[in-house]
Amino acid sequence: MNAVPDALPRTAGALRAAGYEPRPIAQEIHDNLLTALKNGEDAWPGIVGFSRTVLPQLERALLAGHDVVLLGERGQGKTRLLRTLAGLLDEWTPVIEGSELGEHPLQPITPASIRRAAELGADLPVAWRHRSERYTEKLATPDTSVGDLIGDVDPVKVAEGRSLGDPETIHFGLVPRAHRGIVAINELPDLAERIQVALLNVMEERDIQVRGYTLRLPLDVLLVATANPEDYTNRGRIITPLKDRFGAEIRTHYPLDVEAEVAVVKQEANLVAEVGEPLLEVLARFVRNLRESTVIDQRSGVSARFAVAAAETVAAAALRRAALTGEEPAVARPVDLDAVPSVLRGKIEFEPGEEGREIEHLVHLMRRAIAETARARFAGLDLRPLADAVEEGHLVATGERVPAKDVLAALPELPVLHEVASRAGVAADEPAGRIAAAVELALESLFLARRLAKDSDDATTVYGR
Numbered sequence: 001m002n003a004v005p006d007a008l009p010r011t012a013g014a015l016r017a018a019g020y021e022p023r024p025i026a027q028e029i030h031d032n033l034l035t036a037l038k039n040g041e042d043a044w045p046g047i048v049g050f051s052r053t054v055l056p057q058l059e060r061a062l063l064a065g066h067d068v069v070l071l072g073e074r075g076q077g078k079t080r081l082l083r084t085l086a087g088l089l090d091e092w093t094p095v096i097e098g099s100e101l102g103e104h105p106l107q108p109i110t111p112a113s114i115r116r117a118a119e120l121g122a123d124l125p126v127a128w129r130h131r132s133e134r135y136t137e138k139l140a141t142p143d144t145s146v147g148d149l150i151g152d153v154d155p156v157k158v159a160e161g162r163s164l165g166d167p168e169t170i171h172f173g174l175v176p177r178a179h180r181g182i183v184a185i186n187e188l189p190d191l192a193e194r195i196q197v198a199l200l201n202v203m204e205e206r207d208i209q210v211r212g213y214t215l216r217l218p219l220d221v222l223l224v225a226t227a228n229p230e231d232y233t234n235r236g237r238i239i240t241p242l243k244d245r246f247g248a249e250i251r252t253h254y255p256l257d258v259e260a261e262v263a264v265v266k267q268e269a270n271l272v273a274e275v276g277e278p279l280l281e282v283l284a285r286f287v288r289n290l291r292e293s294t295v296i297d298q299r300s301g302v303s304a305r306f307a308v309a310a311a312e313t314v315a316a317a318a319l320r321r322a323a324l325t326g327e328e329p330a331v332a333r334p335v336d337l338d339a340v341p342s343v344l345r346g347k348i349e350f351e352p353g354e355e356g357r358e359i360e361h362l363v364h365l366m367r368r369a370i371a372e373t374a375r376a377r378f379a380g381l382d383l384r385p386l387a388d389a390v391e392e393g394h395l396v397a398t399g400e401r402v403p404a405k406d407v408l409a410a411l412p413e414l415p416v417l418h419e420v421a422s423r424a425g426v427a428a429d430e431p432a433g434r435i436a437a438a439v440e441l442a443l444e445s446l447f448l449a450r451r452l453a454k455d456s457d458d459a460t461t462v463y464g465r
Contacts, residue, residue: 004128008092012105013122015094022107025180025222026065029088033062036088044084047077048267049260050252054081057250062088066247067203067223069188069238075303076252077264078226082137082184085224089131093180097125100172101179101217102134109179109217134181138174140190146198149173150208175202180220188225189237196242199223203245254291254304258284264304269311273318273330276437278377278424282337283310285369290348295361297349306347310340317400322433325403331433333407334440335398335461337366367448374445377423383442385416387451391465396443399460404436411439 009015023031036043037059044055054070058081061068070078095102099113105126108114117124138149146152154171175183185191201207203223207216225246227238243249255261261284262277287307290296314332317339322330341362350358389412390396396410411417417439418428424438443463446452455462 004092004130008128009094010126011122012117012120012124012126015105015126016122020094020106022104025089025182025220026062028090029062029085029222030065032088032090033059043088044081045087046267047081047084048263049255049257050077050081053256054250054252057248061248061250064247067245068248068250069225069227069243069246070250070252071227071229072252073228073254073301073303075301075305076254077304078252079137079184079186081252082182082224082226083135085182085184085222086131086135089134089182091131092128093131093134094126095129095180097127101176102129102181103179109219134178135184136174136178136181137184137186139186140188142190142192144191144195146195147171147173149175149195150198150202151176175199175221175223176208176217176219178221179217182222182224185223185225188227193237193239196239200241200245203242254301255284258288261287261304261307265307265311268304268308269315271312271315273315273322273332274433275311275315275318275332276424276426276434278373278441279314279332279334279337279437280311281376282334282366282369282373283307283314283340285372286310286340286366289365289369293361293365295351295354295357297351300349302348306344309344309347313339313343321400324401327403327405327433329431329433331404331431331437333398333404333433333437334370334444335400337370341366370441370444371448374441374448378420378442378445381416381419381423383416383420383446383451385414386411386420386442387446389414390443390446390452390463393465395462395464396439397460397462398436398440401459404432407436407439408432 009018009020033043035041043059044050047055058068070081072078094105096105096108096113096116099108099110101110101113103109103113105117105124108117138144151170151173153169188196198209201209202219202221207219223246255264258281262280265280265283284307287302287304287310290302290306291298296302314336317336318332319330321336322328341359345358345362350361354361394411396407398407417435420442421428421435421438424441426434426438428435443452447454447463452463453465455464
């Protein structure tokens with residue numbers, strides 16, 4: 001966040017002279033989104049796979065000024081999408097300096113700020129708030145109270161001598177403090193129904209009620225929320241009156257194609273070693289196979305975080321192997337995919353009756369993903385010379401203690417190996433690890449096509465006749 005520009009007005013009088021008129025939050029987002037669309041700018045940086053589905057619906061909702069709830073299974077990027085909304089706000093917005101709710105200097109709403117504005121007039125001091133400070137996020141938990149969201153009577157202020165009915169005895173909660181900003185509530189159904197009721201007035205009448213008396217505050221907030229589909233979550237539901245007050249209910253989804261899945265992994269994963277495009281594609285297909293499998297509980301979903309964690313696990317396996325063999329740089333090979341099923345099986349839920357067979361199912365789906373990726377990468381390429389070379393006695397060993405140069409040295413010079421590397425996006429002069437990764441993928445595809453045998457123990461895998 002940059003420092004506040006010196007040229008911005010510092011008093012209410014200077015602010016009025018400069019033409020900074022109050023603008024509702026919905027209108028501010030409307031104007032900035034419309035400008036971005038007209039100028040061809042990316043209003044949703046970092047959001048992958050939603051450009052033709054979710055984003056058009058969300059843009060229409062925002063242009064209409066609606067509060068929004070996003071419905072979708074875990075790991076579909078709902079929270080990530082909501083956080084990008086802050087980018088549609090003005091970079092800097094004026095507030096009354098020292099005001100509890102960040103009120104506009106020309107439009108105070110609390111008794112204390114109204115009194116200050118009347119006393120100081122044009123000399124009312126102005127501070128500036130960055131758009132990142134105007135996005136407020138709350139994870140709905142069962143112990144969330146009305147006081148947390150809306151506010152409660154502050155006993156300290158009462159003890160100071162104010163009467164209980166004095167509006168200035170209120171300690172404001174999260175929603176009023178987000179005045180002139182965005183409030184995001186994650187997992188809205190987790191809020192107890194009596195707590196959801198407290199949001200009704202905020203969304204419709206834009207005021208708040210605390211402890212039996214109403215404080216008429218013309219709050220200006222955009223309320224957005226996320227939720228799992230009601231047919232999945234057993235923790236709660238969005239009460240009907242609250243659901244009715246959301247202007248738009250938008251369904252999110254997992255990436256619709258392999259390319260989008262790979263793009264998400266590239267964007268989100270923190271890889272400690274190099275993982276080539278073919279292996280990322282294997283992991284993307286593996287996750288998609290999981291989402292289509294009948295042995296996986298599809299009501300809970302298979303999060304995009306699973307693919308990210310899988311890529312990070314493969315990279316870590318490659319780094320460990322490089323440390324054991326002294327190989328540089330550390331490059332992931334298909335042998336490193338073996339680490340994924342055992343490490344990540346706890347991140348997904350299986351259907352009842354599949355206990356004890358989890359690893360078996362995951363290994364099967366991983367092999368299918370490898371076969372699909374190899375079929376796509378090596379389509380039309382005759383791998384018979386490679387299979388013949390192995391059958392003639394050029395056995396190829398790989399494993400966590402086998403360096404890439406040994407994998408390549410086990411095979412004779414074959415023109416097909418150059419084509420295999422090329423299909424995997426690897427040039428002939430690149431490090432041995434990258435070439436070996438492509439060759440291992442071809443060998444594994446031959447094994448899965450039952451054209452080669454594979455013998456494995458704890459540390460070594462041998463492709464042979």
